[in-house]
Amino acid sequence: MDLNPIWLTLKLAVITTLLLLVIGLPLAWFLSRGRSIFKIILEAIITMPLVLPPSVLGFYLLLAFSPQHGAGKWLQEVFNIQFVFSFQGLVLASVIYSMPFMIGPIKSALQGLPVSLSQASYSIGKSKWQTFVHVLLPNIKPSLLTAIVLTFAHTLGEFGVVLMIGGNIPGVTRVASIAVYDSVEQMDYSTANAYSLILFGITFILVISVFVFNKYRLKSPLE
């Protein structure tokens, strides 16, 4: 059995999760503070992948980054970057697709902390950044872990969006979920079963570990 799709899937999930941590933490903090029309619209856009069929998202990404026109053409000509049918395209699509899973739990947890915690930190002279690092972040650890694991597990299981923008190129965009589909199409059920079992095992262990670590306090990303 070719293990490349498994390694590619894990690589994609690790990169996506790390990128989303960097993007998601400040964004979740921004969204957790107060309400405005701009924030409501931004949050709606971030949440869309939860309800949108993945193929729809993949289709629009395919159009947007097609090297024949628009942004895709510009990126190809100026930076020689191609998002369609490439690994970086998978990363971009995964970041967008899994973003609500990273931002949802962190935002909810930050909103759940009393505002007086930040105020107490400010009153003793600490900046917003110091307050975020020393007070807010350590007190939302369970939700942070939930967000990381959900993002990772969700990326492992991507199919529609990945197929649309990445296709099925062995070693480049052929992740495990696509390898399962491909094997079934070729009537190779034993290979499909092997890939499926590995994916099932990894995600099951991840989810169990979150339940154990968070003492059964796993929060839904929609909470």
Add this chain to the structure above:
Amino acid sequence: MISVDIEKKLKTYKGRQVLKIEHQFPGAGITKIYGPSGAGKTTFLKMIAGFIQPEKGKIVVDGITWVDTEAGILLPPQKRLAGFVFQDYALFPNMTVRKHLEYATTDQAWIKRLLALGKLETLADHKPVHLSGGQQQRLAILRALAIKPKLILMDEPFSALDPEMKTSLLNELKNLFDELAATVVIVSHNLPELESLNGDTFNIDLDLATA
């Protein structure tokens, strides 16, 4: 000295009302604030500390303008450095008693003295969740004092303390306030509990809004 002349709209159970305060609080002294629940006492303290902005007015502390809505001056709380004791304590769940004080100051001798003052030396390595209500409230007071503030704002700071602890802590605090030459503003529902502290009293009540 704190000179205050501010207006802030409040939403209360009686509807929209306006909190108007024009008062001068003496420097290096204690002012006890009382008033009915929901009258805006906490909001007033938070406006001085910089957590809430008034719609209109000025706050001048020792000759420095902290707030002037007309001139667009709004000093952030980090620059006001008012020691604030929160009604809900606002302790950091991730920090031990000692870490709370170390987060505020690096002066180890001062930390040691504060721990003794709050009788929390033996609990220095405990987190808030393992402290009683009274111990948590004392820690909230110690954290506010850790930065050696010139202005101390206390919101119902003794409500969870037993009478014996309250008496002994008040005696110690009186000396500390003198030593820091601090201006102290204490909000309390229960003025008799502050009997042993000399100082002015000030009543906060709401005027009905016209809007």
